Amino acid sequence: xxxxIYRSIIFFILxxxxxxxxxxxxxxxxxxxxxxxxxxxxxxxxxxxxxxxTSTSSSGNFDLTIDSDKNxxxxxxxxxxxxxxxPIRLKKSENKVLNIKLKxxxxxxxxxxxxxxxxxxxxxxxxxxxxxxQIPVSSSGAVExxxxxxxxxxxxxxxxxxxxxxxxxxxxxxxxxxxIEIYRPNLIRSGQQEGLSVINPDLVSSxxxxxxxxxxxxxxxLSSVLDIKYKTPTKFEASAELSLMGASTHFANASKxxxxxxMAGLRYKTNRYLLNxxxxxGEYEPNYTDFQALVxxxxxxxxxxxxxxxFSQNKYNFEPENRSTSFGTISDALNLDIxxxxxxxxxxxxxxxxxxxxxxxxxxxxxxxxxxxxESIEEEKYDIMGQYYLSDLFVSQGGSQSESVENLGxxxxxxxxxxxxxxxxxxMDIKGDHSFDDLFLQWGVxxxxxxxxxxxxxxxxxxxxxxxVPVSDSKVLLAYNRNANNKISSKHYKSFVQATQMLxxxxxxxxxxxxxxxxxxxxNKKGYFSPRGSIHYxxxxxxxxxxxxxxxxxxxxxxxREMLMIDGNISPKVNIQKAIHYVLGQEYYFxxxxxxxxxxxxxxxxxLLSVTPYDIENVRIRYYGDQEAxxxxxGLDLRINGEFVPGTESWASLSIMKSEENIxxxxxxxxxxxxxxxxxxxxxxxxxxxNNPSYKMHLALFYAGKLPVWTPKRGKDGxxxxxxxYRRIDLGxxxxxxxxxxxxxxxxxxxxxMWIGLEVFNVLDINNTVSYLWINDISGNQYAIPNxxxxxxxxxxxxxxx
Numbered sequence: 001x002x003x004x005i006y007r008s009i010i011f012f013i014l015x016x017x018x019x020x021x022x023x024x025x026x027x028x029x030x031x032x033x034x035x036x037x038x039x040x041x042x043x044x045x046x047x048x049x050x051x052x053x054t055s056t057s058s059s060g061n062f063d064l065t066i067d068s069d070k071n072x073x074x075x076x077x078x079x080x081x082x083x084x085x086x087p088i089r090l091k092k093s094e095n096k097v098l099n100i101k102l103k104x105x106x107x108x109x110x111x112x113x114x115x116x117x118x119x120x121x122x123x124x125x126x127x128x129x130x131x132x133x134q135i136p137v138s139s140s141g142a143v144e145x146x147x148x149x150x151x152x153x154x155x156x157x158x159x160x161x162x163x164x165x166x167x168x169x170x171x172x173x174x175x176x177x178x179x180i181e182i183y184r185p186n187l188i189r190s191g192q193q194e195g196l197s198v199i200n201p202d203l204v205s206s207x208x209x210x211x212x213x214x215x216x217x218x219x220x221x222l223s224s225v226l227d228i229k230y231k232t233p234t235k236f237e238a239s240a241e242l243s244l245m246g247a248s249t250h251f252a253n254a255s256k257x258x259x260x261x262x263m264a265g266l267r268y269k270t271n272r273y274l275l276n277x278x279x280x281x282g283e284y285e286p287n288y289t290d291f292q293a294l295v296x297x298x299x300x301x302x303x304x305x306x307x308x309x310x311f312s313q314n315k316y317n318f319e320p321e322n323r324s325t326s327f328g329t330i331s332d333a334l335n336l337d338i339x340x341x342x343x344x345x346x347x348x349x350x351x352x353x354x355x356x357x358x359x360x361x362x363x364x365x366x367x368x369x370x371x372x373x374x375e376s377i378e379e380e381k382y383d384i385m386g387q388y389y390l391s392d393l394f395v396s397q398g399g400s401q402s403e404s405v406e407n408l409g410x411x412x413x414x415x416x417x418x419x420x421x422x423x424x425x426x427x428m429d430i431k432g433d434h435s436f437d438d439l440f441l442q443w444g445v446x447x448x449x450x451x452x453x454x455x456x457x458x459x460x461x462x463x464x465x466x467x468x469v470p471v472s473d474s475k476v477l478l479a480y481n482r483n484a485n486n487k488i489s490s491k492h493y494k495s496f497v498q499a500t501q502m503l504x505x506x507x508x509x510x511x512x513x514x515x516x517x518x519x520x521x522x523x524n525k526k527g528y529f530s531p532r533g534s535i536h537y538x539x540x541x542x543x544x545x546x547x548x549x550x551x552x553x554x555x556x557x558x559x560x561r562e563m564l565m566i567d568g569n570i571s572p573k574v575n576i577q578k579a580i581h582y583v584l585g586q587e588y589y590f591x592x593x594x595x596x597x598x599x600x601x602x603x604x605x606x607x608l609l610s611v612t613p614y615d616i617e618n619v620r621i622r623y624y625g626d627q628e629a630x631x632x633x634x635g636l637d638l639r640i641n642g643e644f645v646p647g648t649e650s651w652a653s654l655s656i657m658k659s660e661e662n663i664x665x666x667x668x669x670x671x672x673x674x675x676x677x678x679x680x681x682x683x684x685x686x687x688x689x690x691n692n693p694s695y696k697m698h699l700a701l702f703y704a705g706k707l708p709v710w711t712p713k714r715g716k717d718g719x720x721x722x723x724x725x726y727r728r729i730d731l732g733x734x735x736x737x738x739x740x741x742x743x744x745x746x747x748x749x750x751x752x753x754m755w756i757g758l759e760v761f762n763v764l765d766i767n768n769t770v771s772y773l774w775i776n777d778i779s780g781n782q783y784a785i786p787n788x789x790x791x792x793x794x795x796x797x798x799x800x801x802x
Contacts, residue, residue, distance in 0.1 A: 030062060034081070129206065151653040153165050170619065170621065174219050176227050189619070190618040217496055220494075237253075241799040308352070311351045317345050317346075365433070380419040384415045387410075429445070458483075488523075514533040562612055627664070634657070652683040659673040682703070696733070699731050757799070770789050
């Protein structure tokens, strides 16, 4: 046979298998782009059931060859975009063309990464979760400690996780974890009783915060919203932390097929070390524990189930012994000595169970069915007697020595309480998100049922020089008395619809959002509509700038505590608190020293159409549920954040504000609201040694204006004064012992990272005032003795990840 013919036969024989394969395969070609049709380079394309994979080119194009007549799942992933999945089946020799659009991933992008388009489109402030482990945290939760450094947010109590936003109180802040509303305890009177924040920083995936003008999809509160998302683990991870104030640990894992994932966290905290720095000495036994677990199961690419449970037990036992407080000025210095007898035993237990079913019928729709149950059992019991001696002090020149020169008053007081509250709240919601090219539609309907039972029995007796205060010729009078037995059961029906339209113009990008909420409360058989809207404009300028205009009606259906009068009984008058938000803001993205920065400002006005007056005693709010007021809050918030030190994010915030109210029916005009803090400056700063970045420093600074104080339990028809400015610096130092790049041997090879830290709380040892103890003498004089917060303390912390 001729050699040429021979070689040709061999060649065709070798082609037969390839020809056969070609007849049993199909081809996928396509392009991956974002919602603005910009090509995405480096997107990973994979056939889930096989090892077939590729990546997109610089023009976003890709092609794959797969077996025909088989069911596959095409998965597209990218670090900056949401995952995309599509079921696919090809016929023999079929060539299928796909045009895939990916949405910006909202949970993984740091706020300071100005190179991504997602950041400038954010309506809320996003916080990088890595900061939660870096900021010095004395007692309040790590998330809340970060929130307190943001503009418009005020807090004068490092022992509490509560915060005030733009003149509002603690009850006006919305908090969500995985779209489930979180409730705060009712009976807690001081930050030292408060215990652990429900937010576990080890489990957090993303943090978003809005201080006003927030979207319709969020609920009916007057001030702010904190939106927390927990992680969905994809691989094994674990951590442990140990300090002088407690310990925590968490672990997470996922099955090999990715269908099952789970995560759990356990925390323990005690404030005993911090509380020993207070003026009141005694036996402090605060013990707080918390356990949370999440289980996720993915039935298929479209349907999944998510279960979250949380158990919290906070015990606060206290046996006071004595107290010595010096206050006043050098020319008018006073000293109060108190000797105590008795004790306090408080217990606050809560648990949450929630289940969420998620359904993705296609890449453009997302439906959730969310059911949750919240239960709280709170008990407050104390019988404390104090014998006090109020003295005039002589202070030597320079203030180095002082001595008592005159006794101003001797007396006794007895505080008694037997309070118990049981609360159950059930929620059921259905929510949906739908994307239609440049239109994004969101909706939701839900029902909430709450049952509350509250027994209130608390009083105070005061005696001055053998006479009860107040004085009566015929009987002994109590200085203060609350006695009630309240029960309430009600249902809330709620719904919302919200649409966001993206418009491309010749000069920039316009984002229009409008929505409407409806809330019906069967307690008063009334319904309430709340329209809200916002405009965001991003011009095509060299430097990225965003302008914001938002307005909306916010109607806060009263919680149980808001319905109470000063005597503890439920008010026969139900007041729906209403406010209109007007917000005008801008964000300017720029580079300095070749590093990214952002400067933001917001000018706002809150027209308080109807609010319920209240007093704040430490962290407990006393409402005047039978009264109604109107008022306003106006101010300016400024913030600059960026890489002041290369590779680390820091920021500074400045807020200027005025908040006043006019109580209807009284003879007074506008008076300051209890949260009328005229200015507030805060800063979070990070640094490291240039030649050894494993040594790091983290600083949190707070300087806030004076808060108004009114005589307690006497209404607001008397005079008022303002407590001193709040000033505090917390400093943290850390040394990285192991990082992920280290090549460790022996025992250290089991650790991904490990660091040890030293924290200095209240570096300047400033006596900040949180509230006042009021003493009356027989002559009618009244003295306000400041209750100081914690002094300087050190904390050592060891943290590791596995």
